Amino acid sequence: MTRSTTDxxxxxxxxxxxxxxxxxxxxxxxxxxxxxxVGVTRATVRSWETGRASPRGRKRALYAKLIAPEPAVKPEVVKPEVVKPPVVTAEAAAVVAGPGAAAAVAGPGAAVPAAPDLPEAPPVPEAPPAAPPADPPPAPSSDTPSGAEAPDERRVSPAEAFDELYARTAPGLVRQTYLLTGRRALARESVERAFELAWQRWPEVAVDRDPAGWVRAAAYEYAMSPWHRLRRTHRHPDAPPTEPGKRALFDALLDLPPAYRRTLLLYDGVGLDLPETAAETEASTPAAAGRLMTARAAVAERLPELADADSPAEQSALLQDRLGGLARAEHVPVPRPARAVRTGSENKARLWTRAAVGGVALLIAVTGLTLHTAPTHYEQPISPPERVGGVPPRGGPQKLTAQDLKLQKSLREHLSHGPERLAPQLE
Structure with missing residues (x-):
């Protein structure tokens, strides 16, 4: 084991x-x-606090020591002194227990001195018996039936825990996402997609400090994705409310930048404090405070009653009441049942698993076919043709063509009319 692993x-x-x-x-x-x-950059520390990375080795030890909470001062425990029993001699036994005990200690035939008259010592109170240590509760075994467990310690299955979280948070989360996007169908789709992702990662979500916050962050991230603008159904927001006050608030929210709108909704709508709002929006606390003040000022220009508030606390309470009334007044679609969401998540995971297995199998088949058909040795390519120079032309009479042969045959068969030909003769 290396040193870094040990540390x-x-x-x-x-x-x-x-x-x-x-x-x-x-x-x-x-x-x-x-x-x-610690010896790192500011971006690295921010990634540690947002969960995108985790320190390792010596930096992990320094970081853990730096942010470790101060231990509480424990009261000093005074250990009782152990009193050794005194050594009892024969004379002392005779004084305390009487002559009979002295004779038993000294042995037969020994002379026992007479015990002096001493005042009777007060009886020593006996110490109360120490309480037996409390045994830890027995660990539940697989042989123990479920009926033997206490009624308040009934085990909850992962599906039941997921269904309870879904039933408690899904309807309100759909309304929050509607205020964030202004689109009812996208709000429902975002919440269902976030819960499908939560069911796929349920061992991680179940042990989180705030499972509802984990799902809320996933739903907000999916709803605020800029890729939804390319979809025809989510390209434009839904029709605003007909009431003038709710319409003004609705238009003011949609006119805000997405980061400012999300900060305002988390702080004044959901009720998170400023550090939690900054952590969920992946911003520093001063930056989140600046976004919140800018968003409140922009909304207050549309709503005169917010501008007339005496204090920021009163303005926040009034804005929270208006946001809640706007979310409850709109007819937001109800999400699907929890069982349907779990089934859809499992089907998607199964589909992606099969697609990955099919892709790997196809890659293996293509690789095997390539290895089978590939040449096993090097074959030199054929050189392209080239014109050869320096060869003498062909000599002698040329070969007669068909026309020449026809003319030759005609001349031999038909004699010409005219003077006789001069034929050379030898003399």
Missing amino acids: EAAVPPLPSPKERRRLREAKSLSEEEVAAA
Whole structure:
């Protein structure tokens, strides 16, 4: 085992990303100070607090020590002194227990001195018997029937826990997402997609500090994706409310930039505090505060009653009431049942698994076919043709063509009319 692995194993497990940020702010440490102490950049510290990365090795130990909460002062425990029993001699036994005991200690035939008259000592109170240590509760075994468990400790299956979370948070989350996007169908689709993703990662979501916040962040990220503008059904927002006050608030929300709209909805609509809002929007606390103040000022220009508020707390309460009334007044579609969402998530996961297996099988088949048909040795390519020079032309009479042969035959068969030909003769 290497040294870095040993050091990492010795460091206690780090808290969740949100808890890391809270511990850092509780110690009044900025991201720059933590980065300088650990030896990394500010972006790295921000990635640790948002969950995109996790420190390792020596940096993990330094970071854990830096954000570790201060231990509570425990009261000093006074250990009782152990009193050794005194050594009892024969004379002392005779004084305490009487002559009979002295004779038993001294042995037969020994002389026992007479016991002096001593005042009777007060009886020593006996110490109460120590309470037996409390046994830990027995671990549940597989042989124990479920009926033997306590009624308040009934085990909940993952499906039941998911259904309970879905039934408690899905309707309100659809209304929140509608205020974020202004599209009813997209709000329902985003929430169902977030819960499908949560069911695929349920072992991770079930142990999270805030499972509802995990699902809410996933739904908001999916709803605010810019790729929805390419879809015809989600290209334009739905019709605004008919009531003038709700219409003004609806238009003011949609005119805000997405990051400012999300910050305003989380703080004044959901009721999160400023550090939690900053952590969920992946921004610093001052940046989240600036976005919140800018968004409130922009909405207050459309709503005169918000501008007339005496304090920011009153303005926040009034805005929260108006956002809740707008979400409840609109007819937002009800999400599908939890069982349908779980079944859809499992079907999608099964489909993607089959597609991945099919792609791997196709790649293996193509690779095998290529190996089978590929040449096993090198074959030199055929050179392209070239014109050869320096060859003498063909000599002698040329070969007669068909026309020449026809003319020759005609001349031999028909004699010409005219003077006789002069034939050379030898003399």
